[in-house]
Amino acid sequence: xxxxxxxxxxxxxxxxxxxxxxxxxxxxxxxxxxxxxxxxxxxxxxxxxxxxxxxxxxxxxxxxxxxxxxxxxxxxxxxxxxxxxxxxxxxxxxxxxxxxxxxxxxxxxxxxxxxxxxxxxxxxxxxxxxxxxxxxxxxxxxxxxxxxxxxxxxxxxxxxxxxxxxxxxxxxxxxxxxxxxxxxxxxxxxxxxxxxxxxxxx
Amino acid sequence: xxxxxxxxxxxxxxxxxxxxxxxxxxxxxxxxxxxxxxxxxxxxxxxxxxxxxxxxxxxxxxxxxxxxxxxxxxxxxxxxxxxxxxxxxxxxxxxxxxxxxxxxxxxxxxxxxxxxxxxxxxxxxxxxxxxxxxxxxxxxxxxxxxxxxxxxxxxxx
Numbered sequence: 001x002x003x004x005x006x007x008x009x010x011x012x013x014x015x016x017x018x019x020x021x022x023x024x025x026x027x028x029x030x031x032x033x034x035x036x037x038x039x040x041x042x043x044x045x046x047x048x049x050x051x052x053x054x055x056x057x058x059x060x061x062x063x064x065x066x067x068x069x070x071x072x073x074x075x076x077x078x079x080x081x082x083x084x085x086x087x088x089x090x091x092x093x094x095x096x097x098x099x100x101x102x103x104x105x106x107x108x109x110x111x112x113x114x115x116x117x118x119x120x121x122x123x124x125x126x127x128x129x130x131x132x133x134x135x136x137x138x139x140x141x142x143x144x145x146x147x148x149x150x151x152x153x154x155x156x157x158x159x160x161x162x163x164x165x166x167x168x169x170x171x172x173x174x175x176x177x178x179x180x181x182x183x184x185x186x187x188x189x190x191x192x193x194x195x196x197x198x199x200x201x202x
Numbered sequence: 203x204x205x206x207x208x209x210x211x212x213x214x215x216x217x218x219x220x221x222x223x224x225x226x227x228x229x230x231x232x233x234x235x236x237x238x239x240x241x242x243x244x245x246x247x248x249x250x251x252x253x254x255x256x257x258x259x260x261x262x263x264x265x266x267x268x269x270x271x272x273x274x275x276x277x278x279x280x281x282x283x284x285x286x287x288x289x290x291x292x293x294x295x296x297x298x299x300x301x302x303x304x305x306x307x308x309x310x311x312x313x314x315x316x317x318x319x320x321x322x323x324x325x326x327x328x329x330x331x332x333x334x335x336x337x338x339x340x341x342x343x344x345x346x347x348x349x350x351x352x353x354x355x356x357x358x359x
Contacts, residue, residue: 008240014262017241021263022270024230026278031226033285035292036271038322042340042347055351069224071326073231074238078330081236091247094256101247117331120245121319126335139246143317144325144339148346150311151322153357154304155296157311158321162264164293167271172296172304179308180315187316188253 009085011092025164034066037160039151041071055152086116104196134195143187154179238327246319253316303359314346 028034044064047056060068090110093101101107106122108114118126130136151157154176156165162180165173238244243263252260275293285291296304315321320328320339328336350357 012237012241014241014259015266017237017243018263018266019270020233020237021243022267022272023274024234025271026274027230028227029275029278029285029292030283031230032223033289033292034227038326039343039347042322042344043351045344046348046351049348051348051351053348053351053354055354056348065220066224066227069227070231070234073228073233074235074323074326075330076228077232077235077237078239078244078327079235079332080232081239082331085236085240087240091242091245093247093251097251097254097256101250115332117328117333120239120242120247120331121328121333122246125246125319126333128335130335138317139319140335140338141342143314144320144342145346145349146310146314147318147321147325148314148343148348149350150307150309150314150346151343152307152347152350154307154311157323158264158315159323161308163267163271165296166268167275168293169272170296172298172301175301175304176308176311179305179310180312183309183312183314184253184316185312187313188250188319189316191313192250192317 005085009087011087011089021163022167025167028070032066035160036164037067037156038071038074039148039157039160040064041067042148043152044068082117087119088116090119106196135192138192138195150183234323235327235330238324239331244320244324244327244331249315249319249324299359303357306358 025036028036041064043056044060044067047058047060047064049056051057088110090107098107101122105124108118108121108123110119124130124133125135125139131140147157151160154161156173156176158180161170161173161176166177241263242248243260248257248260251257311321318339320336322343325336325339325343329340
């Protein structure tokens with residue numbers, strides 16, 4: 001039992017995580033004929049607001065309550081994993097990439113007082129005071145806004161298009177995923193390094 | 203007393219039954235949230251590392267997830283699985299229109315993914331992991347969704 005807990009505390013390898021995520025697709029289908037996808041929740045939350053846009057005028061309880069429950073589960077499961085199964089280790093990155101990040105002050109040194117979740121993200125971009133920097137704004141406001149806008153424009157996000165849509169062999173999803181990577185490469189390799197004042201390409 | 207689910211219109215169920223029927227979604231969401239944290243899929247570092255081709259990790263996660271999901275769907279089809287009550291499967295070919303929305307929306311989403319180092323699932327996961335500013339990320343993403351809804355008729359699809 002102790003060794004099982006010890007194993008669960010370690011970072012999970014991709015060949016465990018990927019199949020577990022992939023199995024969500026048939027599980028949701030068999031349980032209630034529901035498609036795996038997270039970003040539709042943002043639409044359901046907007047549908048709770050009194051807006052005049054036709055796009056948000058539908059019964060969100062009927063079509064979205066299951067998915068909002070799924071999203072609540074993500075928050076809860078992430079909290080349990082973070083606080084009950086902490087590895088206490090920083091994310092093990094490629095050495096060259098890590099050195100680049102360090103030179104930009106983007107590696108959070110883990111100390112006794114570091115909240116365990118902050119092992120996943122750089123404090124320099126995710127603490128509240130980051131909002132006084134361009135990098136913080138691009139991360140927390142502009143980039144996140146584009147995630148919400150683009151996900152609905154494209155009709156899905158990484159889960160709905162890149163996992164569910166590709167597994168279902170949808171051409172629309174393949175086009176969307178190529179767009180995801182084109183935009184991501186541009187933002188990660190060029191826009192963000194420019195905003196942070198240099199380049200962190202290894 | 204339990205009646206046949208197939209005889210009732212979907213979701214027209216008693217409130218208590220409805221709450222119980224949501225529990226599997228909560229459980230699957232919890233599994234997903236735990237995977238996002240423990241496999242560091244929700245990590246800003248991992249996502250930037252992926253876009254810099256500095257690690258196979260997230261490519262491995264996505265590729266093996268697509269493979270597992272695809273094989274599962276093929277298996278369900280092979281055994282003739284169909285939704286209860288004669289419903290159509292929720293997985294239907296996407297409306298193509300002029301096809302512009304997938305490329306344009308995809309690139310805009312990708313720009314946001316690269317800039318923020320998070321997509322919607324990880325945003326919820328980071329909130330659970332105790333990153334308070336993930337709440338602001340979700341608010342910004344909601345604002346983006348709202349903006350799309352308001353501008354929708356003026357955008358090429």
